[in-house]
Each structure stands twice: as C-alpha cells, then as structure tokens.
Amino acid sequence: MATEGEKEQVKLLGVTLSPFVVRVCIALALKGIDYEFIQVNFMHPKSELLLKSNPVHKKVLVLIHYGKPVCESMIIVQYIEEAWENKEPNLMPKDPYDRAIARFWVAFVDDKLFPSMRAAFFGQGEQLQKEVEVTVTNFLLIEEALRTNDCFAGKPYFGGDEIGLIDIALGGLSAFITGVEKATDSVLIDAEKMPLLSAWLDRFCQLDVVKEAMPDPAEYISVRRAMMMSPPTSN
Amino acid sequence: MATEGEKEQVKLLGVTLSPFVVRVCIALALKGIDYEFIQVNFMHPKSELLLKSNPVHKKVLVLIHYGKPVCESMIIVQYIEEAWENKEPNLMPKDPYDRAIARFWVAFVDDKLFPSMRAAFFGQGEQLQKEVEVTVTNFLLIEEALRTNDCFAGKPYFGGDEIGLIDIALGGLSAFITGVEKATDSVLIDAEKMPLLSAWLDRFCQLDVVKEAMPDPAEYISVRRAMMMSPPTSN
Known part of the structure; x- marks a missing residue:
C-alpha cells in the first residue's frame, strides 16, 4: 500500500513510554514504515483528535x-502486517495452526500477564506481593511453552527465525518488565528458573529496532511516582 | 484442508449452553464442517482430555x-476461517482496514460487553443494576457504530451481505442476552433506543444455522440457579 508521502499518511498518537506504543513502534520499524509520532501528554491524554x-x-x-x-496495539500490529503485507519481514506465520497459537499467546500476554504486571506496579504491600507472584506464575507458563510447544522449541524467536506477533507483544513490554522489577524490588524473570525466556529476552533486546524503540526502564519509576501523586485526568 | 474422515479429525470439547461454544458451532455450521461434539459437564468441567x-x-x-x-472461541473461529479458507462463506473481510475494525469490535464484545453481561447475570441488588446499566451503555455504543461506521452502515450484517466475525462474536451471545434479561428482569436491547441493533439481532436469529446452534434462553436460568447453589468444582 502506502509508499510515496507515507509519513504524511501514517500517524501514531500515543504516549512514548507506553509499552503498547513500543510494540507498534517496533512493528513499524521492522517493516520500514515512515510515520509521524504525535505525542500525547500522559497526564492529560484525552485530546480532541x-x-x-x-x-x-x-x-x-x-x-x-x-x-x-485503528485502535489497540496488537490490532494495530496485525493491521500493519496486513496493510503492508508485501513488505518483509512477515510478522505472522502462514500456517493457520501457528497463527492460532500466536493469537493465543498474544491474548495470554494481554489478558493475564500485563494486568498482573500493572497491578504489581501500582500495588502496595500484600497486594503488590500477590500480583508479583501471579506475574511470576504467568512467566513460568511462557517458559513452559518455550520448552514444550513444537511451535517455539529450539527456535530463536517465538516467530521462528524472525520476530513475530508474540515477540512484539511480549518483548514490547521488556522495559516495563524491568520497571516493574525496580518498582516492586523483585525478580520477575529469574534466569535460573526461566533460562529459555531469559535468553529470548536478551536476544530480543539486542536487536537494533528494539533498542531504538525501547524507553529507559527508570522512566517508568518517575511515571509511577507522578501518577500515584496525581492520577491522570479522566477527560 | 480436511475433507475425508473429517468428523474423526475435528472434535469440539465444550459445554453446550456456553455462548462461546455457540459461536464455534455457528462457524463450523456455516463452513459445512462435520465434527464430533464432546460434551463437558459444566459442574465438573476439568476432564483429563x-x-x-x-x-x-x-x-x-x-x-x-x-x-x-486450539483454544478460545474467537481464536477458534479465526482458525476455522483460515484452515478452511477455500470453503465459503468467508468469515473475515479481505480488506486490512475492515479486518482491523472486525477485530476491534470482537475485542469490545469480549472485553467490555460480555464481562458486564456476566456480572449482571450473577449479580445481586445494586451491583446487578449497575452492571445492567453498563451493559446497556455498551449496546448503545454498538448501535452508534451500526449507525455511523462506514464499514457497517446500511448493510444487513456486520460482515456486509454475509455473516462475519463480529456477527458470530455478538450474535453467538443472543440466547444469553435473553437469559440475562430474564434473570435480571431488565431490557438490554430496547428496540426503540437501538433500532439497528435490534433489527440486526432479529435477522441474525432467523438464520437456520443460528436457530440450530442456539440454546433455549430459559436453560440459562436453570444453570444460574444450579451454579449459585453449588459453584462448579475448580479441579
């Protein structure tokens, strides 16, 4: 689809630090799509546009x-894959079963893993500890899948030899994972208990497109402090 | 893909009354796929298989x-579409933007609408009333989309001239919608306030494949009573 004057035709509205924005930035960078980023103030996020x-x-x-x-990060990533389907790399496997597995784990990251991480990040006391435990359990399930699922076992990325949908969904959270670890003073991905997941995350974070898109985890701590002192406005 | 001996190779494990099972049964019926249904007892749902x-x-x-x-109803429906992609009808639009819109509304039904309906169904007193209101607000957002979104306006189904992903996601809930209305003694889809949604639902429910897959709404009331008296076992 778009090539000429692409930048004028592709705009991304978001908060730079958002792990969801990071996902979309990685997908756009992988496909080599030029775009205009429109920064939204996270304390007053509801602009007219x-x-x-x-x-x-x-x-x-x-x-x-x-x-x-187009709204919602992983719907946007799938849209990017389909709207620019002739641009390498392919972010989705071709096989219907592999596609279903990719969607399953993306849903797991969004519906189970991220909510527990978020709850830990903003939690206090016992609630924080409970959510850290839930998060670790969720990561252990991913480790188990990396070890036993034929779709992933022995491959450098969830997407096989190249980054795919799950890599972007999970890997886009990597700075946030470190941010949550710092904020909660805990280890979420223990390299001894999760050797495959830990090695995958290192591999993912060393990619140039990922390095460029990923915020400094320390910034999440400042955001947390600001949001806890004064929650974002609701309109 | 599958044709010969299909029934032996396609099995569906589920509880007949589940609105999620209904979705998958509609998709399989639309594609004309033969399968074996393996009934799971909803009070003891965790079999070894x-x-x-x-x-x-x-x-x-x-x-x-x-x-x-393959797990999760809408991931299964997308799998059915892709694994039997040469079988009519197509359950997904071809255009990338229309596909993104379909995924957006499916996520809305699963992440916003269904949880509020479920909470109303099992709710009591004020909580029940609150969740009924949230559900009505969610249905009003769908009515608004039917009225204003170019992807839907003036077409018989969300999928255009044929049933598509959103029709299955939302329409698969139709008996449950009636069940929630009966259980909560409320009107969730008011034909005066939601004429387009109401007309769409009537149209959808008159299709033969839908009639065959849809349970009697009264059965949800029995399930509710049984589950409230004795919640399902957790292992």
Whole structure:
C-alpha cells in the first residue's frame, strides 16, 4: 500500500513510554514504515483528535492511516502486517495452526500477564506481593511453552527465525518488565528458573529496532511516582 | 484442508449452553464442517482430555483438529476461517482496514460487553443494576457504530451481505442476552433506543444455522440457579 508521502499518511498518537506504543513502534520499524509520532501528554491524554479517533474506548494509542483510525496495539500490529503485507519481514506465520497459537499467546500476554504486571506496579504491600507472584506464575507458563510447544522449541524467536506477533507483544513490554522489577524490588524473570525466556529476552533486546524503540526502564519509576501523586485526568 | 474422515479429525470439547461454544458451532455450521461434539459437564468441567488440551487456562472450549488443540472461541473461529479458507462463506473481510475494525469490535464484545453481561447475570441488588446499566451503555455504543461506521452502515450484517466475525462474536451471545434479561428482569436491547441493533439481532436469529446452534434462553436460568447453589468444582 502506502509508499510515496507515507509519513504524511501514517500517524501514531500515543504516549512514548507506553509499552503498547513500543510494540507498534517496533512493528513499524521492522517493516520500514515512515510515520509521524504525535505525542500525547500522559497526564492529560484525552485530546480532541484522540476522542475523535477512538470514541469507544477514549484511550491513547491510535494509528491513523490515510485518515482512518485503528485502535489497540496488537490490532494495530496485525493491521500493519496486513496493510503492508508485501513488505518483509512477515510478522505472522502462514500456517493457520501457528497463527492460532500466536493469537493465543498474544491474548495470554494481554489478558493475564500485563494486568498482573500493572497491578504489581501500582500495588502496595500484600497486594503488590500477590500480583508479583501471579506475574511470576504467568512467566513460568511462557517458559513452559518455550520448552514444550513444537511451535517455539529450539527456535530463536517465538516467530521462528524472525520476530513475530508474540515477540512484539511480549518483548514490547521488556522495559516495563524491568520497571516493574525496580518498582516492586523483585525478580520477575529469574534466569535460573526461566533460562529459555531469559535468553529470548536478551536476544530480543539486542536487536537494533528494539533498542531504538525501547524507553529507559527508570522512566517508568518517575511515571509511577507522578501518577500515584496525581492520577491522570479522566477527560 | 480436511475433507475425508473429517468428523474423526475435528472434535469440539465444550459445554453446550456456553455462548462461546455457540459461536464455534455457528462457524463450523456455516463452513459445512462435520465434527464430533464432546460434551463437558459444566459442574465438573476439568476432564483429563481438557487439561491436556488447554493446560494454560484449564478452561472448556477446545477445538481439536488432527490432534492439535486450539483454544478460545474467537481464536477458534479465526482458525476455522483460515484452515478452511477455500470453503465459503468467508468469515473475515479481505480488506486490512475492515479486518482491523472486525477485530476491534470482537475485542469490545469480549472485553467490555460480555464481562458486564456476566456480572449482571450473577449479580445481586445494586451491583446487578449497575452492571445492567453498563451493559446497556455498551449496546448503545454498538448501535452508534451500526449507525455511523462506514464499514457497517446500511448493510444487513456486520460482515456486509454475509455473516462475519463480529456477527458470530455478538450474535453467538443472543440466547444469553435473553437469559440475562430474564434473570435480571431488565431490557438490554430496547428496540426503540437501538433500532439497528435490534433489527440486526432479529435477522441474525432467523438464520437456520443460528436457530440450530442456539440454546433455549430459559436453560440459562436453570444453570444460574444450579451454579449459585453449588459453584462448579475448580479441579
């Protein structure tokens, strides 16, 4: 699809530090798509353009392509794959079963892993400890899948030899994972208990496109402090 | 893919009354795929075959195709579309933007609408009333999308002239919607306030494949009573 004047036609609205924005930035960089990033203030995230672009959830992170909005990070990543399907690399496997497995683990990251990490990040006392434990259990399930699932075992990335949908969904959280570890003074990915996951994360974080997109984990600590002192406005 | 001996190679494990099972049954029926249904007792849902097939979530509803398990209803429906892509009808639009919109509304149904309906169904007193209101607000957002979104406006189904992903995701819940209305003594889809959604639901429910897959809404009331008296076992 888009090539000429691409930058004018691809806009990304989001908060730079958001792990969800990181995912989309990695996907755009992998595909070599030029775009304009429109920074949204995380303390006052509901601009008019945003509300117009995402009237249902009224949340940040919208990709606008030729004026049409696409919302939610992993829906955007799949859109990027399909709208620029002729651009390498392919972010989705071709085989229907492998695609279902990719979608399953992306849903696991979004519906189970991220909520527990977020709850730990903003938690206090016992609640924080409980959510750290839930998060570790979730990471152990991913380690187990890396060890036993034929789709992943023995391959450098979840996507096989190249980064795919799961790598982006999980790896996009890597700075946030470190941020949560710092904020909660805990180890979420223990290299001894999760050797495969730990090695995968190191491999993923050493890629140039990932290095460029990834924020400094320390910044999450500042965000946490600011949000706890004064929660973002709701309109 | 599968044709000869298909029934032996496609198995669906689930609880007949589950709205998620209904979705998959509609998709299989639309594609004309023969399969064996393996009924799971909803009061004791965690059989050995199930735990082996879905070790991560340990939940019912697994499609087993040539011995390989696929979990979660809308991931299964997308798998059905892709594994039998040459069988009409197509359950996904071809255009990348339309596909993103389909995924967005499927996520809305699963992440916002269904949880509020479920909470209303099992709720009591004020909590029940609150969740009914949230559910109505969610349905109003769908009505608004039917009225204003170019992808849907003026078409008989969300999928255009044929049933698509959103129709299955939302329409698969139709008996449950009626069940929740009966259980909570409320109107969730008011034909005056939601004329487009109401007309769509009538159209959807008159399709033969839908009639055959849809349980009697009254059965949900019995399930609710049984589950409230004695919650399902957790192992």
